[in-house]
Amino acid sequence: MLRIEKTTENNCLTYTLSGRLDTLTAPELELDLNGALDGVTELIFDLIDLDYLSSAGLRVLLTAQKRMNTQGAMRVRNVNETIREIFDVTGFSDILTIE
C-alpha cells in the first residue's frame, strides 16, 4: 500500500511517499497530482519510506517532471539504494534532480 502525505509552503508542494508505488497505487498518486499542481513552482518528492517503485511509479514521476519543466522545478530526495538503482538503470537519474 502507498501512503501519501502532502505539505505546502508558499508555492512549494512536498509529497512524502511511504510503502509501495506500483501498478495498483500509482493511479492514486497520479490523480492526486493532477489536481494539486496548479500554481506550484516547486515540487518535492520525499521517498524516505518508499520501499518499492515499479515502472508504473516511474511513469507518474516522469509525467510530473514533464509538467514541472513547464512551470517550475521538481526534486526528489531521500532515495534509498534499491530505488536509486532503478533510477540508474532506466536513465531516470539523469532526468530527475535527485538530492
Added chain:
Amino acid sequence: MSISLIGRIDSSNAAAVEETLVAQIRDGEPVVLDADKLEYISSAGLRVLLRIRKAHPEMRLVNVHEEFYDILDMTGFLEMIPVERAYHTISVEGCEVVGRGANGTLYHYNRDTVVKVYNDANALADIMRERENARLALVLGIPTAISYAIVKVGDSYGSVFELLNARSFSKILAQEPEKFDWCVDEFTKMLRRIHETEVPAGKLKDMRETALSWADFLKDYLPEQAAKKLHALIEAVPHDSHMIHGDYHTGNLELQDGEVLLIDMDTLAVGYPIFELGSIYNALIGFSEMDHGVISRFHGFDYETAKRFWSAFLADYLDTTSKAKVEEVERKARIIGYTRLVRRSIRRGGLETEQGRAEIENWKSQLLSLLETTDTLLFSRDDLEIEASAENLAEVQSFVERRLEAADCSPRALMQLGLAIEEVFINIASYAYAPGTGNATIRVEIDRAAKLATITFIDSGVPYNPLKKRDPDITLSASERQIGGLGVFLTKKLTDDVRYDRRDGKNILMLIKHL
C-alpha cells in the same frame, strides 16, 4: 464342492480316504476340503492331499486348526496348497462403531482392542493384503497399527488391532472444536509423509489404473466427448511410485498417547496425489453435498466444519495462501472425486431410487462442467494459476516471494524480481486477453546449487514477444522521453536473462535471475 475331513487320516485308512475323495470329486468343480473336524493326519494322509491337489489344482483347505497348520507349515505344504486357517469367532453386537471405511466397519471390541469387520464374506484375501500393506507401510516409516489376529465375525471376517486409549481425529474434531488447527496440521503432516514415501515397484496397486477403470465404467453414463476427456485426463497423469492411502479421512487417523497413527490400510496404493485429494474431497464434502447429514453420521462433526477443514487442509498441503491456487487444485480433485462417486452410486443401485438419481445427477453435472474447464489433473506446489488482472498482482508477488524467501534469496534480488514480475504480469493482464479476461500460470523453479531462480509466465492470449520491443532511449531528456515503454526494459535490466517462446498457442516468458 465342500468335503469334510473327519477324524484321523493315517497309513491304515489313507487309501480308503483317497478312494472316497476321488469318487466324490467331480471334474472341473472347485474342491474345498474342510479340516475343521480333522483330528490327526500322517504323512500318508498328506500324500493323499498332494495327489488330489495334483489332479485338481484349484483345491483348497479351509478351517485348518493350529496343530494341522503347523504340520503343513513344517512339511512345506503351505507353499503348495492354498490353506485357510480356522478362526476364533467373536461377536461385535453392541460394540461401538469407531468408523466406516470403504471395505469394512471398525468396532471398539473392548477398551484396548478394535476389530475391523469386512463387508465382504470372502474378505480373507483382502485382510491378508491389508496386513501386508500395513507391514510394508510400517517398514517404510509410516506409523500404523498392524492387526495381530484374524477372527470370524458372523459370516464375515475381522482383523483385530490393539489401540490403547486411541481417539480418531473425527472424534477430536467433534468434541474439541478448539483443536481444529492442530488437527489440520497433523492431518496434513501425515499425508505429506505418506506422499513422500517411495514404494518399491510392484508392492502396491497403481491408483491410476484404478481411476482409469472408473472412467471406463462411466463411458455408458456420460456424453461421449466428456467420457473421452475424462479418460484422457487420467491417462495423462504420469506414473508415480509414491504412496497414497486411498481412503484418507479424519476417521482413519488415531491419536494414541500423543502419537498419530494411520489405520485402515487396505486401500494403500501408489500414484499421483490428485487421486488422494479426490477421495479426501469425497470424505469431507462430496458424499454430503446433497445430504449434509451424511458427514455428521459418519464423522460426528458438521458439514460446515468439514468444508472449513478441507479448505484449511488443502492450503496447508499446497503450502499456499493463495485462494486461487487452492481452488485450482480443488477443481482437479473434484473431477476424481465425482468420477468415483458417480460410479460407486450407480454400482450400488443409485439409479433405482429417487434420492440416488438426484445425487448422481448433482455429481455428474458438476463433473461435466469441471471437465469443460480443466486441461490437466496435474498440479504443482510451484505453480499458480490465476486470472490475469491487476488486482491479483499482490497475490502473484507474494506467491513468488514466498518461494524465493524459502530459497534464501537476497533482499535486493527479491525486490528486483518483484519489480520484474509486476511488469510482466501487468502486461499480461492489460493486453493478453483484452478486451476479455483469461488466466496466467506462474511457475517458480529454483536451482539451489546454482542459486538460480527461473520464473515462468504462461498465458494463452494473443501472441506477444516483449523481447522484440525496442529499448527506450534512456539518454533523452524528460521532455523527449516517452511515458511508456519502460516495463519491458526494466524487466530485462533487473534480471539476468529473459527468454520468450510461443508454444501450443501459449506465450511463455521466462525470467532468470541469480539469487
